[in-house]
Amino acid sequence: xxxxxxxxxxxxxxxxxxxxxxxxxxxxxxxxxxxxxxxxxxxxxxxxxxxxxxxxxxxxxxxxxxxxxxxxxxxxxxxxxxxxxxxxxxxxxxxxxxxxxxxxxxxxxxxxxxxxxxxxxxxxxxxxxxxxxxxxxxxxxxxxxxxxxxxxxxxxxxxxxxxxxxxxxxxxxxxxxxxxxxxxxxxxxxxxxxxxxxxxxxxxxxxxxxxxxxxxxxxxxxxxxxxxxxxxxxxxxxxxxxxxxxxxxxxxxxxxxxxxxxxxxxxxxxxxxxxxxxxxxxxxxxxxxxxxxxxxxxxxxxxxxxxxxxxxxxxxxxxxxxxxxxxxxxxxxxxxxxxxxxxxxxxxxxxxxxxx
Amino acid sequence: xxxxxxxxxxxxxxxxxxxxxxxxxxxxxxxxxxxxxxxxxxxxxxxxxxxxxxxxxxxxxxxxxxxxxxxxxxxxxxxxxxxxxxxxxxxxxxxxxxxxxxxxxxxxxxxxxxxxxxxxxxxxxxxxxxxxxxxxxxxxxxxxxxxxxxxxxxxxxxxxxxxxxxxxxxxxxxxxxxxxxxxxxxxxxxxxxxxxxxxxxxxxxxxxxxxxxxxxxxxxxxxxxxxxxxxxxxxxxxxxxxxxxxxxxxxxxxxxxxxxxxxxxxxxxxxxxxxxxxxxxxxxxxxxxxxxxxxxxxxxxxxxxxxxxxxxxxxxxxxxxxxxxxxxxxxxxxxxxxxxxxxxxxxxxxxxxxxxxxxxxxxxxxxxxxxxxxxxxxxxxxxxxxxxxxxxxxxxxxxxxxxxxxxxxxxxxxxxxxxxxxxxxxxxxxxx
Numbered sequence: 135x136x137x138x139x140x141x142x143x144x145x146x147x148x149x150x151x152x153x154x155x156x157x158x159x160x161x162x163x164x165x166x167x168x169x170x171x172x173x174x175x176x177x178x179x180x181x182x183x184x185x186x187x188x189x190x191x192x193x194x195x196x197x198x199x200x201x202x203x204x205x206x207x208x209x210x211x212x213x214x215x216x217x218x219x220x221x222x223x224x225x226x227x228x229x230x231x232x233x234x235x236x237x238x239x240x241x242x243x244x245x246x247x248x249x250x251x252x253x254x255x256x257x258x259x260x261x262x263x264x265x266x267x268x269x270x271x272x273x274x275x276x277x278x279x280x281x282x283x284x285x286x287x288x289x290x291x292x293x294x295x296x297x298x299x300x301x302x303x304x305x306x307x308x309x310x311x312x313x314x315x316x317x318x319x320x321x322x323x324x325x326x327x328x329x330x331x332x333x334x335x336x337x338x339x340x341x342x343x344x345x346x347x348x349x350x351x352x353x354x355x356x357x358x359x360x361x362x363x364x365x366x367x368x369x370x371x372x373x374x375x376x377x378x379x380x381x382x383x384x385x386x387x388x389x390x391x392x393x394x395x396x397x398x399x400x401x402x403x404x405x406x407x408x409x410x411x412x413x414x415x416x417x418x419x420x421x422x423x424x425x426x427x428x429x430x431x432x433x434x435x436x437x438x439x440x441x442x443x444x445x446x447x448x449x450x451x452x453x454x455x456x457x458x459x460x461x462x463x464x465x466x467x468x469x470x471x472x473x474x475x476x477x478x479x480x481x482x483x484x485x486x487x488x489x490x
Numbered sequence: 491x492x493x494x495x496x497x498x499x500x501x502x503x504x505x506x507x508x509x510x511x512x513x514x515x516x517x518x519x520x521x522x523x524x525x526x527x528x529x530x531x532x533x534x535x536x537x538x539x540x541x542x543x544x545x546x547x548x549x550x551x552x553x554x555x556x557x558x559x560x561x562x563x564x565x566x567x568x569x570x571x572x573x574x575x576x577x578x579x580x581x582x583x584x585x586x587x588x589x590x591x592x593x594x595x596x597x598x599x600x601x602x603x604x605x606x607x608x609x610x611x612x613x614x615x616x617x618x619x620x621x622x623x624x625x626x627x628x629x630x631x632x633x634x635x636x637x638x639x640x641x642x643x644x645x646x647x648x649x650x651x652x653x654x655x656x657x658x659x660x661x662x663x664x665x666x667x668x669x670x671x672x673x674x675x676x677x678x679x680x681x682x683x684x685x686x687x688x689x690x691x692x693x694x695x696x697x698x699x700x701x702x703x704x705x706x707x708x709x710x711x712x713x714x715x716x717x718x719x720x721x722x723x724x725x726x727x728x729x730x731x732x733x734x735x736x737x738x739x740x741x742x743x744x745x746x747x748x749x750x751x752x753x754x755x756x757x758x759x760x761x762x763x764x765x766x767x768x769x770x771x772x773x774x775x776x777x778x779x780x781x782x783x784x785x786x787x788x789x790x791x792x793x794x795x796x797x798x799x800x801x802x803x804x805x806x807x808x809x810x811x812x813x814x815x816x817x818x819x820x821x822x823x824x825x826x827x828x829x830x831x832x833x834x835x836x837x838x839x840x841x842x843x844x845x846x847x848x849x850x851x852x853x854x855x856x857x858x859x860x861x862x863x864x865x866x867x868x869x870x871x872x873x874x875x876x877x878x879x880x881x882x883x884x885x886x887x888x889x890x891x892x893x894x895x896x897x898x899x900x901x902x903x904x905x906x907x908x909x910x911x912x913x914x915x916x917x918x919x920x921x922x
Contacts, residue, residue, distance in 0.1 A: 224611025224629065294763075324623075333694075344787060345869060360764050471626050478888065479622030479695075485878065486697035488870040489704075 156185040157407040160197070161213040163190035169427030170213070174415035177423075181414070184407050195222060198399045202227045207401045210408035213261070216470050219395045223257035229398040229405060230257050235413045239436035248418070250391070250457070252467055253433040258395035259416050260433035262424070265456035265465075266303045266390045269371045270363040271356045272381040282388025282464070285363055286311040286335060288342050296355045296364025299345035301484035302473055303365065303390050306466055308335035310388040316466040323472070329480065333487055345488075356382055372429035372454050376444065384454075386461035392468045393433060431457030549900075552673050552893035557616030558665035561609040572609050575599045577666040585686060589659050594642040597653075601635035604628065619888055620661045620672055620681070627652055656684035673894035698878070698895065702902070705874045708793060709857035715797045716804040716853050717846065724808035724845070729817070739809075746802040754863050757795040761785040761867075787869025795863050800856055804849035811845030847914050851907075858903060875899060 159175065161167045167190055175186040189209065191197055195218035201207045214222070222228050233254050236245035246254060253260035268285045279291055286308070288295075297304055309319050309328065312335045322328035344361050346352055352366035353374035368389070374380040396415065398408045414420065421432030422440035429451065432438065438459065441452045452458050456465070503511040559577070561570045575596035583593070604610040614628030627650055638645040646653045660682065664670055675681060679696040680688055690696065723742070727735045745753060760766045763782040771777050785791055815838065823833040861876040868877065875895060882892035910916075 221611065224608065226608030340870075343870075358764060360762065475618065475623045475626045478618065481881070482697060483695050485873075485881070486695055486700075489697055489700055489873070490871075 155183070155404070155407055156187060157210045157404050157411050158187045158189060158208060159211045159213070159411065160189045160191055160194040160209045162194065166428060166430075169424045170415075172427060173424035174411075174420050177420065178411055178414050182410065184410065186411070193218075195219075198222060198227055198397075202400050205401070207399050207403065209399060210402040210404045211411055212397050212399065213394055214258070214397055216260075216393045216395060216468070217474070219255060219258035219397050220470055220474065222397065223255065227400055228257035229400055229402065229408075231259055231398065231409070231412065233259075235409055237413060237417045239418050239434065241436065243436065245434075248434050248436050250433055250435065250467065252470070253393055253395075255395065258397045259412055260393035260395045261416055261421060262394045262430040263391050263433055263456050264394065264430045265368045265392065266298075266307075266365055267368045267371070267384050267386060267456070268307070268363055268365045268388070269352070269356060269382050269384045271359065272383055274359055274362045279363065279385055280387065281385070282307055282311045283313075285365075285385070285388075286339055288339055291362065293362030294342050294344050294360065295339055296344050296346050296352050296361040296366075298365055299347050299488075301480040302477070303468075304336060304484075305329070305332040305480065306390055306468075307365065307388055308332040310464065310466065311335060316388075316464055319466055320469045320472050323476075329483065333483070336487070353380065353382065356380070368454075368456055369429050376429075376446070376449055376454075386456070387464050388466070389456060389461065389464075390466045390468050391456055394430075425451055425455060429454040431455040433457075548889075548893050549897050550893075551890045552897045553670060554668055555616060555665075555670060555673075555890045556668045558613050558662070559668055561607045561612065570607055570609075572603060572607060572613060573600045573662075573666060576662065580663050580666050585660075585663060589643075589654075591641055591643050593659075594646055594653075595640070598635050598638050598642045598646065601628070601631045604632040605635055616665050617658070617661055619891070620665070620676075621655075621658055624652070624658060624661075627658075660684050660686055673890045674898070676891060677894040677898055698875070701873070701875045701878060702898070705858055705876075705899075706902075708789070708796075708874065709854050712793060712796050712800060712857045713804075713850050713854045715793070716801050717850060719797070720801055720804035720808055720849065721842075721846075724805050724812055727805075727809050728812035728815070742802055742805050745798070750799065750862060751866075753799055754795055754866050757791070757798070758786055758867060761791055761794065762787075786867055787872070789868075789872040791867040791869065792864045792872035792874075795867050796857060796860060799863060800853045803852045803856060807848040807852065808842065808845040811842050811848075815841050843914075847910075851910060854906075855903060859899065 159170070161170055167188060171186075171188055175188060178184065179186055193214075194209075194212040195214040197209065198212055198214075199222070201209065219228070223230075233246050236249075236254070236259065238244050239248040249260065250263065253263075268279075268282065270279055270291075274293065275291055277291065279285065284291055285295065305323060306319050309322060309332050310316060312331060314322055323332065344355060344364075346355060346364070349367050349370055352364040353370050355361045356364050356366075357374065357380050368384060371382050371384050375382045375384075396412045398405060398412070402408050416433065418432075418434055418436045419440065421434050422437040422442075424430075425432055425437070425441045426443060427445055429444075432441070432455075435457075438452070438455070438457055441455060441458075443449060444451050444454075453460065455461065505511055505514045558573055559571060561572045562568070576593070579593045579596045601610070604613055610629045610632035611625070614625035617628065618625040631646070631649065631653075634649060638649070652658065664672060664682070672682070675688060677698050679691050679699050681691050683689055727738055727742070729735075730738065758765070762768070763784055763786070765786070767785070768777075768782045772779050772782065777783065785794070819837050819841075820833050823837045824830070828836070859876055860874060861880060864872055864874045865877050865880070868874070876899075879892045879895045879899075882888045882895070
């Protein structure tokens with residue numbers, strides 16, 4: 135009796151899967167999920183008939199580990215951060231994604247060349263680019279800072295600086311401010327002399343730094359006048375400046391780009407649909423569409439030109455994108471492998487430097 | 491009565507039913523002891539399960555790490571040994587042996603297995619704890635191991651010359667055993683060089699000993715400050731008529747009941763450079779607008795906020811000791827000609843020592859392990875050792891290191907407690 139029950143349940147399950155294909159996508163909630171529903175989910179269902187179920191988590195990487203460990207995977211696609219994508223992949227928790235399934239750009243450039251360097255990984259494909267930039271309060275700064283060197287120049291622009299309390303991003307910015315071209319930063323940081331040089335540069339403003347830890351702090355510190363300039367995540371500054379009309383301005387010189395990526399947990403129930411969804415959502419047009427809902431940049435070079443207006447209908451999004459041509463003039467792509475290797479060592483050194 | 495001669499085993503008293511009194515008494519006592527034990531058993535089990543076992547497991551991590559020897563399959567829970575060939579080579583060849591072709595062949599064999607079991611990240615992370623920059627060595631090596639051709643030594647070195655680093659081989663050898671003292675070495679700013687000798691890490695990376703010292707220093711300072719502040723308050727509370735002292739007691743307890751985060755952030759609002767205190771001083775012309783005093787995000791902020799937060803832990807034991815002190819002793823001393831200072835020093839103060847001992851111990855131990863306040867207001871030079879333990883628990887995910895630091899902290903406190911017992915005497919402690 136029990137066997138029959140299991141058999142029929144399994145059969146009806148098969149029948150259901152065959153008639154109504156669906157894919158479950160897990161993301162971060164709020165405006166970010168909303169941008170994905172509008173730009174990816176709705177057109178995907180319209181075109182393929184595959185239903186998209188959208189679920190949210192505080193961090194979609196956390197349930198992946200729990201679900202795969204328990205052998206009960208319910209999500210097909212998850213939107214995770216770069217570090218989590220690599221780590222989960224290393225631990226064997228993700229399906230590998232063949233870059234051949236990704237469509238070429240409209241002009242025929244293959245996906246592997248159209249995506250920004252590092253956006254395609256063994257188990258993950260990036261959809262957006264976010265960035266660590268520095269921003270200033272127009273009311274409190276005399277003059278206009280234009281380069282990362284200005285951030286480290288407290289004589290030209292006196293006042294406190296906000297910086298994230300961690301080695302990552304700060305060391306890269308210090309080197310770029312010291313005149314290292316973006317392309318050589320990680321090569322130099324690999325050497326002990328390079329690390330010394332970065333810390334020496336940080337030393338020049340150490341007494342003026344207010345350290346922040348949560349992403350919500352920099353806009354607050356800037357608005358309060360506690361600091362005149364601060365490093366920050368670009369979306370937070372855009373939100374404070376456009377949605378809340380704060381007098382904040384982003385300086386793109388020396389920005390450090392980072393990714394959010396789509397991954398498929400190992401044993402996902404609708405793996406094939408998940409692959410289709412990822413291929414669809416990361417094509418040139420969808421990535422450009424998403425950017426009109428939030429100021430994070432598309433991971434494809436070919437999407438940049440298609441980015442339109444913000445949802446208020448009057449703010450041009452293109453110049454607010456980390457990936458806009460003008461903003462990429464002196465930009466650095468966060469080297470994840472470097473940080474996995476050196477995070478512990480450099481943060482130890484950073485903590486020791488702070489305590490000095 | 492049984493005749494003593496017929497019962498050679500017992501010459502003493504017996505009960506009415508003929509049992510020896512001693513045995514009967516022991517029996518009755520054993521029963522009541524069992525009952526008492528059963529009554530405390532739930533608490534004992536609770537403490538063992540929720541406190542002793544987890545702490546024991548955590549502390550075990552400080553000397554035990556199987557990241558380089560065992561891969562756990564997350565789906566099935568099955569454990570697969572990894573790096574077995576290399577471990578065998580290490581067993582056959584003593585420390586200091588130059589890695590030969592056989593060693594590299596074993597390594598390549600193990601790298602292939604790492605690729606299959608997807609354990610390269612885990613094994614690399616374990617080595618990376620001790621030799622920064624080697625995680626990618628393993629992930630890259632595992633990815634390409636299949637294509638490597640003998641001679642393996644040359645093939646691997648061509649892939650990445652770092653494979654020939656003697657330090658790497660020393661670390662792999664130590665990691666191939668699950669038990670290690672490395673994390674304790676690292677927690678005291680020490681490391682092993684390629685030859686296995688213990689030496690200090692470079693000066694710009696020494697941090698843990700410095701933070702242990704700072705934690706002790708600040709904790710002593712905070713304990714002294716709370717004592718200086720709490721002693722007069724407790725005395726006032728103890729000598730006022732009850733209805734006034736109860737009212738004042740509310741003012742001591744109210745902050746005590748307020749959320750820690752609320753109190754800490756209130757201090758941030760008061761003390762930051764655009765804060766209430768600085769604004770007031772600028773408005774009064776005491777300081778100029780450009781020279782606002784930095785009282786937050788440094789040691790000053792940590793000391794001020796923690797002193798305030800820990801103050802009730804000093805006031806309450808002092809109060810409970812001072813309350814029952816009979817005021818007629820001091821009056822008697824005064825009437826016999828003692829100055830007020832002498833009366834305080836020789837009559838009142840000695841009677842309050844148990845309260846000082848209790849409050850001091852309480853505040854000191856709380857301060858040594860304090861975490862949230864220094865994290866929020868400590869800034870660059872006001873963080874304590876507990877913040878680094880949290881860093882290794884949450885960010886670097888090096889739990890073995892966190893466990894080693896925590897063990898040292900726990901050990902240090904136990905030693906201080908022992909010293910304290912020798913000097914002051916735990917019997918003198920009075921908590922209320």
